[in-house]
Amino acid sequence: MSEFNAIIVDKDAETGKTNAELRQISVADLPEGDVTVAVDYSTVNYKDGLCIGPGGGLVRNYPHVPGIDFAGTVESSNDPRYKAGDKVVLTGWRVGEAHWGGYAQKARVKADWLVPLPAGLTTRQAMAVGTAGFTAMLAVMALEDHGIKAGPVLVTGAAGGVGSVATAILANLGHEVAAVTGRPETADYLTGLGASQIVAREELNETVKRPLEAETWGGCVDAVGGEMLARALGQMQYGASVAAVGLAGGAGLPATVIPFLLRGVNLLGIDSVMQPYDNRLRAWERIAKDLPMDKLEAMIQPAVLSDLPQLGRDILKGQVKGRVVVDVNA
Ligand code: NDP
Numbered sequence: 001m002s003e004f005n006a007i008i009v010d011k012d013a014e015t016g017k018t019n020a021e022l023r024q025i026s027v028a029d030l031p032e033g034d035v036t037v038a039v040d041y042s043t044v045n046y047k048d049g050l051c052i053g054p055g056g057g058l059v060r061n062y063p064h065v066p067g068i069d070f071a072g073t074v075e076s077s078n079d080p081r082y083k084a085g086d087k088v089v090l091t092g093w094r095v096g097e098a099h100w101g102g103y104a105q106k107a108r109v110k111a112d113w114l115v116p117l118p119a120g121l122t123t124r125q126a127m128a129v130g131t132a133g134f135t136a137m138l139a140v141m142a143l144e145d146h147g148i149k150a151g152p153v154l155v156t157g158a159a160g161g162v163g164s165v166a167t168a169i170l171a172n173l174g175h176e177v178a179a180v181t182g183r184p185e186t187a188d189y190l191t192g193l194g195a196s197q198i199v200a201r202e203e204l205n206e207t208v209k210r211p212l213e214a215e216t217w218g219g220c221v222d223a224v225g226g227e228m229l230a231r232a233l234g235q236m237q238y239g240a241s242v243a244a245v246g247l248a249g250g251a252g253l254p255a256t257v258i259p260f261l262l263r264g265v266n267l268l269g270i271d272s273v274m275q276p277y278d279n280r281l282r283a284w285e286r287i288a289k290d291l292p293m294d295k296l297e298a299m300i301q302p303a304v305l306s307d308l309p310q311l312g313r314d315i316l317k318g319q320v321k322g323r324v325v326v327d328v329n330a
Helices: 047-054 125-145 161-172 184-193 228-235 257-261 277-290 293-299 305-316
Strands: 002-012 019-024 035-044 071-078 085-090 106-109 114-116 153-155 177-181 199-200 218-220 241-244 266-267 300-302 323-327
Touching: 002 047, 002 305, 019 047, 019 305, 035 047, 035 085, 035 125, 035 305, 047 305, 071 125, 071 199, 085 125, 114 277, 125 218, 125 266, 125 277, 125 293, 125 323, 153 161, 161 177, 161 184, 161 218, 161 277, 161 293, 161 323, 177 184, 177 277, 184 199, 184 266, 184 293, 218 228, 293 300, 300 305, 305 323
Parallel strands: 153 177, 153 218, 177 199, 218 241, 241 266, 300 323
Antiparallel strands: 002 019, 035 071, 035 106, 035 323, 071 085, 085 114
């Protein structure tokens, strides 16, 4: 394969407008790196929506191949840790933002950024998990480190990527999950993933009126931020923790310090991008063990490279359900 398919985001020097389109590129075009990977699958995360949408979002150099995660097979390697034929997964390290990413049939990256595909997962399953699911696992692990209290665990943005995987993992670990969604039509889907309670987004989205409400949640994975996070903080049980993952509902935080002072609530920030190798490996091993594969299958929305410009717009509008898995070779 001398030339291969890639989604290229480019910026018009005069208008400053960006455009994403399917093009042919060759290995010589790829950025420097230790390992060349034949990509099997990539995914659509919220950040990808920002990178392929108008304005270019987080893209740091043009032309650019977006795609913040991928799984595939090593084609060649200058690093002794990897050899041709090894199956690998990549999330984070600003790939798809500052370094060309997974929306291409080949990628060349630093060996440090990869992890070996965990036993028990296919490359397709690994990307059904992808950055969103990997982050959901990091969030669950952070809650566990601080102790999950008895009672329901709140998951916000539940029908999205992070929320879907967090719901399935927590339920599989035996926790009662209260899934917050703005899409009532996803109730059956969320119940199927293991949620025992569906909470309407409006119930948690009002401006915080009282800094403390009834002690309700034993933990929380929050993908939404903004008012919803502020409201959740005031509803946590004494000493419970909130793993803050995202800002799909806004970057502001109209909260008070009262839940921290009077209820000992912990606010745990989750960053998937700069996770050291050992943490990444530990999280992927937990995913292979604690995420039921039939539930993961129920989250998958299949896609091909040419679908990406539209899917980028959809995810920014909160219209994607579960996990989009992009077969880059289809
Ligand atoms: P998705 O778009 O798949 O999911 C986000 C969900 O949030 C939506 O599906 C929707 O859920 C809900 N939502 C969207 N807009 C609003 C709104 N205005 N008010 C309330 N709820 C809203 O994105 P991901 O799951 O991939 O990512 C979620 C967030 O996590 C993003 O901000 C992303 O950038 C961040 N993230 C952070 C990472 C990290 O390392 N910290 C890694 C990965 C993601 P529903 O329809 O059920 O209400």
